[in-house]
Amino acid sequence: MRRGPLEGLAGSGARARVIPAPVPNFVRMSEPKAQAKKTVEVVPGVHHWTVKDDRIGGSRSDAYAVVDDDGTVTLIDPLPIDEKALRELGNLEAIVITAGNHQRSAWRMRKAFGIPVWAPEGAQGLEEKPDFEYVAGHTLPGGINTFQTPGPTESMYTLWLQKSPHAVVFISDLLSREGKGTPKFVPGEYQDEPMRTRASIQRILDHLPIQTICFAHGAPIVTDGASALRKALDQDDEYPSAPAPA
Numbered sequence: 195m196r197r198g199p200l201e202g203l204a205g206s207g208a209r210a211r212v213i214p215a216p217v218p219n220f221v222r223m224s225e226p227k228a229q230a231k232k233t234v235e236v237v238p239g240v241h242h243w244t245v246k247d248d249r250i251g252g253s254r255s256d257a258y259a260v261v262d263d264d265g266t267v268t269l270i271d272p273l274p275i276d277e278k279a280l281r282e283l284g285n286l287e288a289i290v291i292t293a294g295n296h297q298r299s300a301w302r303m304r305k306a307f308g309i310p311v312w313a314p315e316g317a318q319g320l321e322e323k324p325d326f327e328y329v330a331g332h333t334l335p336g337g338i339n340t341f342q343t344p345g346p347t348e349s350m351y352t353l354w355l356q357k358s359p360h361a362v363v364f365i366s367d368l369l370s371r372e373g374k375g376t377p378k379f380v381p382g383e384y385q386d387e388p389m390r391t392r393a394s395i396q397r398i399l400d401h402l403p404i405q406t407i408c409f410a411h412g413a414p415i416v417t418d419g420a421s422a423l424r425k426a427l428d429q430d431d432e433y434p435s436a437p438a439p440a
Contacts, residue, residue: 224321225299226255229274233259233283236414237360237406241283245273257298258364258408259283260336260355268336270353270364271296271410272303280307288335290328292366293350294318296410314342314349341402343368345391346380352394354402361403363419364410368394369426371412376425379432388433399423 230243239261247255257273259280266287267280280286286307289300294317301322304311310325312334317324328334328351330342336355343352346367353364368391369377382388398404399420407419415422 224249224297225274225302227274229276230279231276232279233275236408237357237362237416239263239357240360240362240406240408242408242414243273243275243279247273253411255298255411256409256414260338260357262287262336266336268334268338269300269303270338270408271366272299274299277306288312290334290336290338290353291317291324292353292364292410293347294320295347296366297321314340314351316349318347318349338364341398343391343394343398345387345389345394346385348386350394352398352402354404356403360406360416362406362408363398363402363404364408365398366410369409369412369423371409371415374413376429377407377409377412377415377422378426379430382432392427392430392433395423395427 226247228245233241233243236242241259244256246252258270260268265284267284269289289311291313300311312326313324315327315329332340338353341352371377404420407415
């Protein structure tokens with residue numbers, strides 16, 4: 195995976211593997227300096243916060259919390275935030291990272307909250323060992339499902355869940371979004387295989403229910419997310435020969 199502007203930029207089976215937890219080492223923590231003060235609800239059961247990320251020139255980075263029906267909370271690619279804001283959501287249960295370059299605040303929060311970290315099998319550059327590894331087709335805490343979407347790197351995952359009536363998809367470094375515009379592909383020079391990135395977006399359209407899209411870098415799209423992904427493919431001028439939407 196080539197290092198780029200989005201945090202260094204970044205299968206099959208369904209059984210997790212337990213990894214022994216090492217002694218924590220927080221000297222090399224790769225998280226932004228900025229700290230969010232509060233979360234904002236995207237749709238019922240999904241909350242969001244954002245920071246200006248000094249590691250990527252002050253551009254926007256985004257993180258999410260999924261609140262299950264039983265009140266437990268799963269954090270996705272967490273960023274620095276006032277701990278009180280997270281505790282107010284419910285009983286913190288787990289942390290899930292979508293790729294090795296999205297470890298962000300995961301290890302510090304693991305220590306602070308005493309909760310496990312789930313990471314993709316084969317994730318590169320992890321500063322600590324996760325408690326669990328996941329592969330495609332696994333169901334994680336919070337009812338979160340895993341869908342492998344390589345391109346930026348091999349072990350890059352899109353997560354999805356059904357929060358009735360919303361089908362919510364969490365997209366990592368395949369796309370980013372500025373303001374309220376159409377999502378755009380991360381430049382190919384920062385990806386291992388740019389064409390596979392585009393194929394991964396097409397696979398998301400073909401195989402996952404999509405209404406709400408939550409981006410790792412950019413404002414969520416609450417409704418008609420599938421149309422936004424089709425537009426991203428249709429308006430792609432870097433690799434126009436990539437698979438077009440069906």
